Amino acid sequence: MNVGIVGGGQLARMLALAGYPLGLRFQVLDPAADACTGQVAPLIQGDYDDVALLERLADWAEVVTFDFENIPVAAAQAIAGQVAFYPPAEALATAQDRLSEKTLFWELDIPTPNFATVDSLDELKDAVARVNLPAVLKTRRLGYDGKGQRVLRTSEDIQPSWQALGGVPLILESFVPFEREVSVLGVRCRDGATAFYPLVENHHRDGILRLSRAPCFMPDLERESWDYARRLLDRLNYVGLLAIEFFVKNGRLIANEMAPRVHNSGHWTIEGAETSQFENHLRAISGLPLGSTRAIGHSVMLNCIGDLPERTAVLAVPNTHYHIYGKAPRLGRKVGHMTLRGDDPGTVSDHLRRLLPLVGFDPDEFG
Numbered sequence: 001m002n003v004g005i006v007g008g009g010q011l012a013r014m015l016a017l018a019g020y021p022l023g024l025r026f027q028v029l030d031p032a033a034d035a036c037t038g039q040v041a042p043l044i045q046g047d048y049d050d051v052a053l054l055e056r057l058a059d060w061a062e063v064v065t066f067d068f069e070n071i072p073v074a075a076a077q078a079i080a081g082q083v084a085f086y087p088p089a090e091a092l093a094t095a096q097d098r099l100s101e102k103t104l105f106w107e108l109d110i111p112t113p114n115f116a117t118v119d120s121l122d123e124l125k126d127a128v129a130r131v132n133l134p135a136v137l138k139t140r141r142l143g144y145d146g147k148g149q150r151v152l153r154t155s156e157d158i159q160p161s162w163q164a165l166g167g168v169p170l171i172l173e174s175f176v177p178f179e180r181e182v183s184v185l186g187v188r189c190r191d192g193a194t195a196f197y198p199l200v201e202n203h204h205r206d207g208i209l210r211l212s213r214a215p216c217f218m219p220d221l222e223r224e225s226w227d228y229a230r231r232l233l234d235r236l237n238y239v240g241l242l243a244i245e246f247f248v249k250n251g252r253l254i255a256n257e258m259a260p261r262v263h264n265s266g267h268w269t270i271e272g273a274e275t276s277q278f279e280n281h282l283r284a285i286s287g288l289p290l291g292s293t294r295a296i297g298h299s300v301m302l303n304c305i306g307d308l309p310e311r312t313a314v315l316a317v318p319n320t321h322y323h324i325y326g327k328a329p330r331l332g333r334k335v336g337h338m339t340l341r342g343d344d345p346g347t348v349s350d351h352l353r354r355l356l357p358l359v360g361f362d363p364d365e366f367g
Contacts, residue, residue, distance in 0.1 A: 001025070001286055004061030004083075006075070007044060007068035008035030010325040010334065011262050015067065015268070016041045018278035024286065029057050036326040037067075049075050058082035063285050065240060069078070069095050069260055070142055084286040086190075086239035091260040093265040098140045098171045098257070105255050108231045112255045118170040121162045128158060134175035137161045139168055151175065151208065164285070176254055178247035182216055183265040186229035187241045187280045190287050194233055195280070196226045197273060197293045200265050201367055206349060208332065210359075211366050212265045212301040224253050230257065241266070241281035264303070264334070271321045271341045272299030298344040300352050302335035302359060309358035314338055317354045319347075 005012040008030030016026045016037060026041040033045050046053040048071045057077075058064060066076070069092060076089040078309060079110035094100045096114075105112040118137065133155070139148035151163040152172075181204065183319040185197040198215030199222040216222070216236050229244055243263030246253040266277035275283075275291025283290055307329040314322045317340070324336040338355060342348040353363035 001008070001063065002027070002061045003282065003286070004029070004057040004064040004079075005037070005041075005063065005068040006030075006048060006057070006071050006079070008032065008037035009067055010327065011038055011067035012037040013040055013325060014074045014267075014278045015065070015262065015282060018270075018276055019282045022279070022286075022288070023043070024280060024282060027057060027060055029053060034328070039326045041237060046297060048072055051078065054078050055082070057231060065261075065281070065285050066092070067261055085242045085286070087242070087260045088236060088238065091236045091242070092236055095258055095260045096141055098138055099169075101258060102173075106231070108228075108235060110228045110231065111253060113176055114174040116172050116360075118172050118266075121159070121166065122170065124162050124166075128152065130175050131172050136173050136175055137163055137165055138173065139173050140171050141169070155339050164259045166352050176247045176249055176256075178249050178254070180248045181245065181256075182218075182221065182225070182248055182253070182262065183243055183245045184222075184225035184229050185243050185266045185269075185277055186226070186233055187277070187290060187293070188233040188238045189284045190239050191289060192234075193290060194230060195290045196229060196275065197269060197284070198222065199225055199265065200268070202265050206332075208305060208334075209264050210301070210303055210305070210361070212268055214268045214288050214299045221248065221251075221253055226361075228253065228255065231258070232290075240284050241277050263302075264337075267323070267337050268299040268301040268339050268341075269293075270323070271339050272296055297341055298345045298348050300340045300348055301353070302338045302340075302355055303334055304338065304359055307332060308336050309338075313358055314355065317351050319351060320355065 003024050005028045008028040028037045029044045058079050064079050073093045079085045102115050114131050118124045134153045137150045142159045181202045183200050200212050200214045201216040203211045241262050245256045262277050269276040274294045275297040319342050321339045327335045356363050
């Protein structure tokens with residue numbers, strides 16, 4: 001089967017690597033000549049809204065997916081008019097706009113922070129009066145890894161935050177003093193069959209995911225997260241892998257955002273689950289039976305941000321797997337990840353203490 005991917009970053013790269021053992025073939029559309037998936041699959045270089053290139057990809061492919069949720073919805077709809085396109089364009093459109101996303105959560109009775117739309121400074125002041133401080137002002141579109149956000153703690157923060165972000169549609173959300181952050185991955189086939197991975201605990205710094213632990217042994221919250229994920233998968237008639245990030249407060253989940261694609265917090269599944277998120281996404285969109293989502297022991301995934309630790313030092317740590325994305329180093333850029341896996345959580349934690357200094361963290365920071 002021929003699989004087209006819109007977006008050629010590390011997620012597309014790992015999709016291709018997971019798909020070759022299944023006998024799948026890939027082509028990737030990306031504006032960058034050095035898109036890292038081009039190292040492992042044929043690259044069509046061009047803009048996401050280039051009609052001729054979209055038609056070229058759709059003519060070749062039997063199914064098309066994406067690794068980047070900020071591609072133009074019109075491009076997704078154009079492809080969907082020619083060939084099977086998953087996840088559906090509706091899910092893509094919903095995830096691109098935080099207002100649409102939060103509204104859908106609310107409609108499905110999925111807890112979410114209080115929110116209000118903001119299109120002017122006066123509306124921001126009114127929203128602050130309704131949502132209360134502290135709060136987080138966010139761009140409704142094109143925000144990821146902490147970009148396009150400002151925390152408002154006092155009334156003196158209102159004007160500077162508006163000056164920093166104003167001019168585009170915004171949303172103000174109540175600030176959640178969370179106890180921890182978790183995420184869930186759900187996958188749904190064309191025939192509606194679904195499966196869910198164990199709940200994952202995540203740690204961020206500067207808005208960027210740094211570390212994920214799986215499985216997170218919180219059975220009640222895990223069941224709750226699976227229920228919420230199922231509601232979204234069914235409502236959107238979803239096909240493929242869906243990730244939802246939650247805050248945990250007072251023992252309950254509060255949905256932060258969803259991602260209609262394979263997700264950074266699921267990278268541990270390559271070595272740490274019976275079937276990786278990448279393989280299961282491909283199985284789902286290709287009409288193949290899903291693989292088991294069972295965790296194999298205990299895993300910790302650690303992102304490499306900006307630059308890469310030396311390979312020998314990383315691989316000297318037992319039970320460590322190193323994934324280098326083939327991307328040029330750049331401040332704030334995800335250029336690789338490491339996964340520790342083992343049967344004993346204590347041993348995994350001991351090995352993690354050896355890895356953390358390699359990416360600039362104190363060994364006690366994620367104890």
